[in-house]
Amino acid sequence: EAGVAQSPRYKIIEKRQSVAFWCNPISGHATLYWYQQILGQGPKLLIQFQNNGVVDDSQLPKDRFSAERLKGVDSTLKIQPAKLEDSAVYLCASSRGGTGELFFGEGSRLTVL
């Protein structure tokens, strides 16, 4: 089966600019996650979707981050305006649901200058 697809792989922007990341999960996976991984740290959950509904967005900085999964399939994560501390790898993961194995995409590496 095809894996989790993410784009772009790399993005360099200046602070206060905006950026969007796209994720297409494994077909049939109801749960989709966006994680932020800062260099040297473990993945930090930003938002979790179950189909097209938000399950958890408690750690999403909602003043600048937004995410949607309108049709319950692919998802977009947006940052506007970006700050220097947003420099990180943004990982998308999907699972069949619940507490099962997470399948991660290759990630989108963001550098904010």
Next chain:
Amino acid sequence: GQQVMQIPQYQHVQEGEDFTTYCNSSTTLSNIQWYKQRPGGHPVFLIQLVKSGEVKKQKRLTFQFGEAKKNSSLHITATQTTDVGTYFCAGWERNFNKFYFGSGTKLNVKP
């Protein structure tokens, strides 16, 4: 709040030596998963433990889940250079309905 701590942060070993990383949670976990992330790569699932006191083996890797379901360990016997990477535990906290990732243990193996 919920915390999943992992130690050590780094481990440098000579090829052939053993390696262990430990994961500790502040609360009881429903299950725990282990992932491996190669340098420049993304986390890849290794295993899931669910039962109290559970032990699972995958070739040279041995995974344990504590009796109280608050701690776990990953032990690698006779490390190889292919074991290089960062190992993360991720605990499912039932009350919060989500996974909490540890900070990872970065393993370097010298040939």
